Amino acid sequence: MFAYTITSEAGAARTGRITLPHGTVETPAFMPVGTQGTVKGITREELFDIGAEIILANTYHLYLRPGHELVRERGGLHGFMSWPRPLLTDSGGFQVFSLAAINRIEEEGVWFRSHIDGSRHLFTPERVMDIQHALGADIIMAFDECAPGGASRAVAMAAHERTLRWLERCRRRLAELTTAGPAVQTMLPILQGSTHPDLRLGALRRVREIGDWPGVAVGGLSVGEAKADMWKVLEALQPEWPRDWPRYLMGVGYPDDMIEAIARGIDLFDCVAPTRNGRNGTAWVEEDGQVNVKAARFRTDDRPLDPACDCYTCRTYSRAYLRHLVQAGELLALRLLSIHNLRFMVRLAARARDAIRSGTFAGWSTEWLARFRAGRQREGRADE
């Protein structure tokens, strides 16, 4: 069950609605990341208040701990983590190539060692479907081979070709798993091809030949390449995106990246930056771009962290108090900054939707990006 409806368009940007077994998601949408079945430090009710309509969890982490069979027996990830709204699980592809110690990549799959205890495991396309089926997320991802950031054309091409072969195996396995009942889970293919726009476009064409998918994801970007290279890939894909496929840019990103990508037709985003930055004492704010809450000038600042924000943190506490919590190494600081940063991203996506619907997206996004980046530059200097 996966239905996508476009509700408005403005250039390549568009708004839409994805209907899933556990609810609907207004797009463009930012998905908070709950790596180990929890958005770090944040409860379900806080995610509701933040306005998160869908969250992401990591197949690799949950497979290793607590194990997908344990999760299946607890009612899947929805039951296990008490999250009633839509969920997306990634394929583990990115993690086995970034976190785990790789032993061997074969046509069959990837042998790797757990980053937790060094134990040896094999992920195949079939295995990854089994695991994601046990986890039971609304949207699941095909198993992909991620070529390293600056991969040569030959390496990127091989990874992209294998990802396409694996896609067919994923599809077959998911069909076997779901013959018993209605297909409540929807799998999305992932395009690889590193920063080579022609490979990416070739991947999109091949994916379209293989089947009529409900949507598509772009993987292997935002892994250290120049931002311009990411935009070139999206611009190459833009003319050939099927209009009715929602497009998910995996692992992206920072606030300005999200706006740039929405302008290039992207509908779904996820990133650990809101919670990771929050844990480091960094927050995004409307006026100043990005601020370090430890900054000495916050010492006696009684204003909310972001006077333009409506999150719990900004409704309740002052900059002076937040700075004190960060300085004192208090747990509450991590929570409050994570809540703010998550709300900042979720609300930014909502504001982009409003601008698209009202036909003002081009002007709004240009102005917003200029202000955010100017603020960040000022802050960068202030922090030095």
Place this chain on the structure above:
Amino acid sequence: MFAYTITSEAGAARTGRITLPHGTVETPAFMPVGTQGTVKGITREELFDIGAEIILANTYHLYLRPGHELVRERGGLHGFMSWPRPLLTDSGGFQVFSLAAINRIEEEGVWFRSHIDGSRHLFTPERVMDIQHALGADIIMAFDECAPGGASRAVAMAAHERTLRWLERCRRRLAELTTAGPAVQTMLPILQGSTHPDLRLGALRRVREIGDWPGVAVGGLSVGEAKADMWKVLEALQPEWPRDWPRYLMGVGYPDDMIEAIARGIDLFDCVAPTRNGRNGTAWVEEDGQVNVKAARFRTDDRPLDPACDCYTCRTYSRAYLRHLVQAGELLALRLLSIHNLRFMVRLAARARDAIRSGTFAGWSTEWLARFRAGRQREGRADE
């Protein structure tokens, strides 16, 4: 402003109500500890949900960081930490004797070095009143000299005598500070005297000679002495407590300690154990006393942490999920277990009040203590 009304009595135990500038507190009451101006990891709304009517903050910590003048300028501790209900600050006495490096104890006061940066500071009775006046809590504590746990009679006597002399200086200073307006803060004296019942009783008599106080605290207990010694001190004081003084047993305690002390006429409690144990993966539960949430048998346990509890954690998540969070080192585990343990203590005080009011306290408390201790023993064996 401090008014205490007794609402029922059952032997030495009693229920009452303390009316303070920021609200009322039903006693016996457990006060969560917000050492640095935050109950570790917990928001204001969570404290409301837990049912906390008053919380405690530490003068020593807030004086060092962020500084009491900064807090005063932010509207005092109530404004700074956005806490609208009653607050109590301790005197810093316990901390300078336990956390800081002591340089010199003189009649004038105590020279110590900060545990944060080694800087040198002097706490005198007057200085401690100035600081607590700036922090602005509803209840403040007199500056006391804490004799070490196993102090000899001579050492304990000297500390208790000095505490009494300092009490008079505290009272004078507070009077000077509040001539300008109505006395919104109420200072309580602290009885010292280590585990010597006669010294404690002597301290109580001297405190009564010095003035007519609104209440009294017992300090320097629960610092490693045998529990029986603590109960002997309370039993020595019992015949001479002024009936209309609420009695605060500082730093106590664990659930069973609180019930034992209520039976001996104590009205107010504070302890860091609920949040500290929570951060260590330990929880109190009705049936089993104390459990380690990492226990293997919780792996597939879909029940709430404590089926008898009404806290957010028990209403929302399963033991299996909490165990996963603890195993995975997730921040959310600390929060959820702290919330449960705090609610356990606040609710236990409320249950004791109900039992006192209904005249069933003697039977209820005996039964409750037997069950809690039997559970803890079973668990102790299960954990081995």
